[in-house]
Amino acid sequence: MHKRIGLIGLGIMGKPMAKNVLKAGFPLTVYSRRRSAVEELMAAGAEGARSCREVAEHADVVITMVTDTPDVQQVILGEEGALSGLRPGSMIIDMSTISPSATREIAAAVQATGSEFLDAPVSGGEGGAIAGSLSIMVGGKDATFAACLPILQAMGKNIIHVGGTGAGQLTKLCNQIAVAVTNLAMSEALIFGAKAGIDLEKMHQAISGGAAGSWQLSNLGPRIFQRDFAPGFMVKLQQKDLRLVLQEADRLHLALPATGLVHSLFNALETSGAGDEGTQALVKVLEKLAGVEVKA
Amino acid sequence: MHKRIGLIGLGIMGKPMAKNVLKAGFPLTVYSRRRSAVEELMAAGAEGARSCREVAEHADVVITMVTDTPDVQQVILGEEGALSGLRPGSMIIDMSTISPSATREIAAAVQATGSEFLDAPVSGGEGGAIAGSLSIMVGGKDATFAACLPILQAMGKNIIHVGGTGAGQLTKLCNQIAVAVTNLAMSEALIFGAKAGIDLEKMHQAISGGAAGSWQLSNLGPRIFQRDFAPGFMVKLQQKDLRLVLQEADRLHLALPATGLVHSLFNALETSGAGDEGTQALVKVLEKLAGVEVKA
Numbered sequence: 295m296h297k298r299i300g301l302i303g304l305g306i307m308g309k310p311m312a313k314n315v316l317k318a319g320f321p322l323t324v325y326s327r328r329r330s331a332v333e334e335l336m337a338a339g340a341e342g343a344r345s346c347r348e349v350a351e352h353a354d355v356v357i358t359m360v361t362d363t364p365d366v367q368q369v370i371l372g373e374e375g376a377l378s379g380l381r382p383g384s385m386i387i388d389m390s391t392i393s394p395s396a397t398r399e400i401a402a403a404v405q406a407t408g409s410e411f412l413d414a415p416v417s418g419g420e421g422g423a424i425a426g427s428l429s430i431m432v433g434g435k436d437a438t439f440a441a442c443l444p445i446l447q448a449m450g451k452n453i454i455h456v457g458g459t460g461a462g463q464l465t466k467l468c469n470q471i472a473v474a475v476t477n478l479a480m481s482e483a484l485i486f487g488a489k490a491g492i493d494l495e496k497m498h499q500a501i502s503g504g505a506a507g508s509w510q511l512s513n514l515g516p517r518i519f520q521r522d523f524a525p526g527f528m529v530k531l532q533q534k535d536l537r538l539v540l541q542e543a544d545r546l547h548l549a550l551p552a553t554g555l556v557h558s559l560f561n562a563l564e565t566s567g568a569g570d571e572g573t574q575a576l577v578k579v580l581e582k583l584a585g586v587e588v589k590a
Numbered sequence: 591m592h593k594r595i596g597l598i599g600l601g602i603m604g605k606p607m608a609k610n611v612l613k614a615g616f617p618l619t620v621y622s623r624r625r626s627a628v629e630e631l632m633a634a635g636a637e638g639a640r641s642c643r644e645v646a647e648h649a650d651v652v653i654t655m656v657t658d659t660p661d662v663q664q665v666i667l668g669e670e671g672a673l674s675g676l677r678p679g680s681m682i683i684d685m686s687t688i689s690p691s692a693t694r695e696i697a698a699a700v701q702a703t704g705s706e707f708l709d710a711p712v713s714g715g716e717g718g719a720i721a722g723s724l725s726i727m728v729g730g731k732d733a734t735f736a737a738c739l740p741i742l743q744a745m746g747k748n749i750i751h752v753g754g755t756g757a758g759q760l761t762k763l764c765n766q767i768a769v770a771v772t773n774l775a776m777s778e779a780l781i782f783g784a785k786a787g788i789d790l791e792k793m794h795q796a797i798s799g800g801a802a803g804s805w806q807l808s809n810l811g812p813r814i815f816q817r818d819f820a821p822g823f824m825v826k827l828q829q830k831d832l833r834l835v836l837q838e839a840d841r842l843h844l845a846l847p848a849t850g851l852v853h854s855l856f857n858a859l860e861t862s863g864a865g866d867e868g869t870q871a872l873v874k875v876l877e878k879l880a881g882v883e884v885k886a
Contacts, residue, residue, distance in 0.1 A: 394786070417800045431796045454796040457789050464786045465793045472779040472802035478848045479771030483764040486835070489842045490690070490760045493753050497761045500727045500750040504713045505823070506768035508804035527801070539782070546785045549879040551855070552774045552848055559847070583845040 296320045299445060300353030302346050302369045302376065303390070304331035307416070308359035310423040311389070311449045313338055315357075317426075318448035323352040346372070350379030355445060356386045362534055363392040371403055382408030387442055389430070389449075391415040391470075391535055394463040394542055401434070401459040410438040413459060415466035416450060417473075419526050427451045431469070433461035467542060470535040475552045476510045477576050478559070483511075484518060485580040488588045494519060495590045514574040519590035523571040523578075530569040533560050592616045595741060596649030598642050598665050598672065599686070600627035603712070604655035606719040607685070607745045609634055611653075613722075614744035619648040642668070646675030651741060652682045658830055659688040667699055678704030683738055685726070685745075687711045687766075687831055690759040690838055697730070697755040706734040709755060710742065711762035713769075715822050723747045727765070729757035763838060766831040771848045772806045773872050774855070779807070780814060780884045781876040790815060791886045810870040815886035819867040819874075826865040829856050 296319055301312045304326035316322050316339050323341040325348065326332050332342040343349045346369045350356050356376045358369055366388055370376050376386060386404050388397070388411070401411040412434035422428040428450035432439055439455045446453050456465045483506070487497045498515050501507070517523070536557040543550050559579045566582075568575045577588050592615055597608045600622035612618050612635050619637040621644065622628050628638040639645045642665045646652050652672045654665055662684055666672050672682060682700050684693065684707070697707040708730035718724040724746035728735055735751045742749050752761045779802070783793045794811050797803070813819070832853040839846050855875045862878075864871045873884050 417797070417802070419801070429796060429800050431793075452796065452799055454792055456792045456796060461788045464783065464788045465796050467786075468779040468783045468788075468793050469797040469800070469802045471782055472775045472797060472804070472807060475775030475778060475848070476772050476802065476804055479768045479775060482771060482846050482849050483768040486767055486839065486844065486846065487760065487764045489844045490763075490838070492757045492760045492764075496750055496752045497727075497764050500725060500748065500752060500761050501713070501765040501768060503748055504725050504765070505715070505805050505809075506713070506765045506772065508768070508772055508806075509801050510804075511768060513801075542786070543782065548782065548785045549876065550778045550782065551851055552771070553778050555847055555851060580845065 297354040297445065298323070298352060300349035300356040300376070301359065302349055302356065303359040304328065304335060305359070306420050307423045309334070310420070311359060312340065314426045315445065315448050316340060320445065320448065323349050325349045345374045346376045347374045347379035350376040350384070354384055355442060356380065356384070358386065358388045358390060360390050363396045366390050366392050366400065367396065370400055377404060377407060380407065380409050384409045385412070385438060385442060387412045387414050389414050389416055391466050391538065392463060393538055394460040394467070395545065397460045397463050410435065411459065412438055412442055413462040414446065415462055417466065417469055421526070431456055431462045431465040433457055433459050433463065467535070467539045470532070471539055471550065471553050473510070474532060474536055474556045476508045477514065477573055478552070478556045480508065480511045480515060481577040481580055484515065484577060484588045485584050488586045489584050494588065517572070518574050518577050518588050521589065523575045525570065525572040527573050528569070529560055529563055529571055529573055529575060532573045533557065533564065536560065593650040593741065594619070594648060596620070596645035596652040596672070597655065598645055598652065599655040600624065600631060601655070602716050603719045605630070606716070607655060608636065610722045611741065611744050612636060616741065616744065619645050621645045641670045642672045643670045643675035646672040646680070650680055651738060652676065652680065654682065654684045654686060656686050659692045662686050662688050662696065663692065666696055673700060673703060676703065676705050680705045681708070681734060681738060683708045683710050685710045685712055687762050687834065688759060689834055690756040690763070691841065693756045693759050706731065707755065708734055708738055709758040711758055712746065713762065713765055717822070727752055727758045727761040729753055729755050729759065763831070763835045766828070767835055767846065767849050769806070770828060770832055770852045772804045773810065773869055774848065774852045776804065776807045776811060777873040777876055780811065780873060781880050784882045784884045785880050790884065813868070813870050814873055814884050817885065819871045821866065821868040823869050824865070825856055825859055825867055825869055825871060828869045829853065829860065832856065
């Protein structure tokens with residue numbers, strides 16, 4: 295029999311993920327601050343709740359998909375939060391990207407009430423959320439992972455149980471380090487080519503298939519050539535994630551020179567008002583310094 | 591009828607490239623400072639020459655595959671260099687990775703004697719040279735490219751005519767920027783995971799297929815886990831190429847902050863005696879700062 299699912303947070307990611315949970319046949323109750331999003335899901339077959347507590351009262355497994363650490367703390371631990379409505383023996387899966395340290399505290403609070411917790415942040419963006427092909431990086435107990443796997447499979451394809459509580463968030467932060475610095479690798483290669491005056495599309499074709507190749511270069515390079523800065527993943531959200539990386543690196547007394555650099559360059563980009571653009575806009579900071587545009 | 595080929599420089603790359611030229615049926619004359627390498631090629635069916643000039647006297651097309659800018663200048667323009675033996679109407683293809691500015695000077699000197707010149711640096715390493723699957727980035731005139739294409743096809747697969755003289759070298763430098771900074775992206779992701787204490791192989795499996803993915807992460811990550819620092823591409827050669835990038839960036843007054851950073855970190859690595867190791871040894875600099883090893 296299908297578990298009853300609750301889902302809190304119907305933003306760019308949460309809404310299509312909720313629809314995929316419904317499609318897979320799970321009974322679903324949803325809550326979002328935006329009532330219009332709740333109504334959209336109700337039209338698709340979900341129950342609409344008026345609070346996080348009410349979601350938890352109707353669910354065996356509560357999924358949270360909100361923006362940042364304080365949001366997760368509020369929707370789970372807050373006065374009207376999910377934990378206040380959860381029966382012992384239930385489960386919470388936080389799929390937001392938040393602080394690994396805060397994650398361990400939230401998990402402890404949930405477990406203290408007799409329920410279980412998984413951290414399960416995702417990558418793959420809105421496209422992956424819609425297609426149900428997200429990568430999901432999971433931290434938590436083996437038994438909890440096994441119990442939740444069919445639900446995660448409704449939303450993602452590459453689902454890896456990395457380790458104990460917090461390991462999912464730490465893996466996501468590794469992902470974001472590689473994403474952001476590889477973006478800078480692409481950006482510097484492109485600005486060099488543009489300043490040197492070579493044919494950028496031919497250059498791109500020549501280098502993408504070999505040791506210089508990356509998802510960033512193959513997918514974001516062509517968008518830059520077309521001056522398409524629409525967000526696949528927004529600069530301000532990348533910055534939120536890099537802040538989590540650098541806070542955790544501080545806690546670990548760890549030197550991450552390139553990650554610090556790219557965070558700093560994104561800060562300069564945000565100053566120019568590009569926080570809602572896609573991360574491929576990073577190249578604009580280099581363009582400003584170089585006095586040329588990367589244009590095919 | 592097959593053109594007669596000359597090839598100067600029988601190092602890690604030049605020797606297998608020469609063998610593939612022979613296999614494709616071209617008459618071949620070779621020269622190297624190391625007589626043993628010349629004899630190995632003679633045993634495979636090549637003629638052995640005693641100087642670069644003698645190579646040129648027996649060839650319609652001379653290929654140079656040596657280490658750095660001064661080497662190319664010497665083997666082409668030096669007293670006993672190829673240009674001194676070349677008949678007008680011949681061609682020189684420099685497949686080394688050298689300065690784009692020096693390349694334009696060399697091309698001008700060759701053209702002044704009535705011959706033609708292509709810059710055609712490669713990527714793909716020793717493995718690609720042996721397999722005949724190198725990527726080749728070519729700068730020069732259309733007609734010269736067309737005339738030399740069948741020869742290049744004996745050595746490579748992804749052969750792109752990027753633009754005029756120097757465009758091949760500039761493209762190769764774009765390639766090296768992306769290679770080196772993406773290597774740093776991987777290294778920082780791995781050191782973060784190691785310092786945080788998560789399972790590195792599971793983390794690698796979770797992030798390699800998505801937006802964090804790259805050739806560097808997929809191919810060099812597992813070698814680092816196995817503590818395998820044998821060279822696919824040597825640190826000291828990567829540094830030679832980054833020096834070319836940064837010299838050209840100086841000439842263009844171009845800011846490349848991450849490229850400067852990774853060059854600096856490779857300098858620290860060379861100080862510790864790792865110049866002959868593979869570029870994946872970059873992670874050792876971060877390990878020294880972090881006090882942990884990236885080990886699966």
